[in-house]
Amino acid sequence: ETGVTQTPRHLVMGMTNKKSLKCEQHLGHNAMYWYKQSAKKPLELMFVYSLEERVENNSVPSRFSPECPNSSHLFLHLHTLQPEDSALYLCASSQDPLAGGQSSYNEQFFGPGTRLTVL
Amino acid sequence: AQKVTQAQTEISVVEKEDVTLDCVYETRDTTYYLFWYKQPPSGELVFLIRRNSFDEQNEISGRYSWNFQKSTSSFNFTITASQVVDSAVYFCALSNNAGNMLTFGGGTRLMVKP
Numbered sequence: 457e458t459g460v461t462q463t464p465r466h467l468v469m470g471m472t473n474k475k476s477l478k479c480e481q482h483l484g485h486n487a488m489y490w491y492k493q494s495a496k497k498p499l500e501l502m503f504v505y506s507l508e509e510r511v512e513n514n515s516v517p518s519r520f521s522p523e524c525p526n527s528s529h530l531f532l533h534l535h536t537l538q539p540e541d542s543a544l545y546l547c548a549s550s551q552d553p554l555a556g557g558q559s560s561y562n563e564q565f566f567g568p569g570t571r572l573t574v575l
Numbered sequence: 576a577q578k579v580t581q582a583q584t585e586i587s588v589v590e591k592e593d594v595t596l597d598c599v600y601e602t603r604d605t606t607y608y609l610f611w612y613k614q615p616p617s618g619e620l621v622f623l624i625r626r627n628s629f630d631e632q633n634e635i636s637g638r639y640s641w642n643f644q645k646s647t648s649s650f651n652f653t654i655t656a657s658q659v660v661d662s663a664v665y666f667c668a669l670s671n672n673a674g675n676m677l678t679f680g681g682g683t684r685l686m687v688k689p
Contacts, residue, residue: 487675498579499666499679512676544618552675563610564677566620 458482460567462547468573469537477532477570479547487552488530489564490522494543505530506552537574544569577602579669579680587686588657596652596683598667604628606672609643609650614664614682626650657687 460481469475481488490502504512505524519541521533530547548564578601588594600609611623624634626643634641638655654661667680 498681499668499677501676501678504675506675546618546620548620550675563622563625565622566612568617568619571618 460547460549460565462545462567462570464570465568466571466573468575469534470575471537471539473537474533474535476534477545477547477572479530479532479567481528481530481547481549481565481567483549483565485549485551485565486527487550488524488527489548489550490530490532491546491548492543493546493569494540499546503532534572537572539574542572542574544571577604577607577669577671577678579667579678581665581667581680581683583683584681585684585686587688589688590659591656593653593655594657594685594687596654596665596667596685598650598652598680600648600650600667600669602669602671604672608670610668610670610677611641611650611652612666612668614666616663620666623652654685657685659687659689661685662687 463478467475487506489504492500492502501514502516503522508524508527519536523531546569547567550564551562580599582597586594607628609626612620613623614620624641631643631645640653642651650667662685664682664684666682668677670677
C-alpha cells in the first residue's frame with residue numbers, strides 16, 4: 457500500500473447506527489486531517505492531529521468523534537448522524553512543519569475519500 | 576479570517592483550447608501558502624502546486640502555468656492546449672502562516688469536450 461488509504465470507500469447507514477471511517481497513511485507523516493466535502497459547501501476542515509494530539513476541532517458536532525492511535529492511523533467514529541451529514545469524507549496527511557522543527561511547509565496528501573450516505 | 580474565492584463554478588471548453596481558472600484570496604497573514612489541487616471523478620485530491628507568499632515568480636510545468644499576483648491577491652491557473660483528461664474539479668487553497676490549516680475555495684468544474 458502506498459500513499460493515503462481510506463476504508464470503506466462507500467457507506468450507507470441509518471441515523472441510529474454507529475460506524476467508523478478508517479484512514480491510514482504510508483508516507484511517514486506526523487499530521488493527519490479529516491475534511492468534509494458536501495455538495496453545497498466548500499471543503500471543510502473538521503479535525504487536525506499533529507503527533508497524535510488533536511490541535512484543531514473546527515466546531516464539529518459531537519456526533520463525529522476522531523481518534524488517532526498512532527501517527528499512521530486516523531479514525532472518525534460516527535453515531536446518531538443526520539441526513540445532512542451525507543458527504544464525501546476525505547483524510548489527508550502531511551509533515552507538520554512545527555512538529556518537525558522544519559521551516560518549510562509540506563503539502564497535504566489526500567486519500568480517495570469515503571462516500572457516506574445517511575438515511 | 577482567511578477566504579478563497581473561485582468565482583467560476585463551471586467552465587466548458589473544447590479540446591486544445593487554453594483555459595484559465597481564477598482564484599482570489601484574503602488573508603491577514605504576511606506569510607502564507609497557496610495551493611492548487613485537482614479532483615478527478617475518482618474523488619482523490621491530487622496536489623498540483625504550492626507557492627509561498629514571498630515568491631511571486633510565475634511557474635510553468637508542462638501544459639500548466641500559474642500566475643501569482645500579490646497586488647491583486649490572485650493565484651490563477653492556466654491549462655494550455657486542454658485535453659479531455661483535464662476534466663476535473665480544481666480547487667485553490669490557502670494555508671495559515673503556520674502551514675497546517677488549509678482553507679479551500681469552492682472549486683471550479685472544468686469540462687473538456689473532444
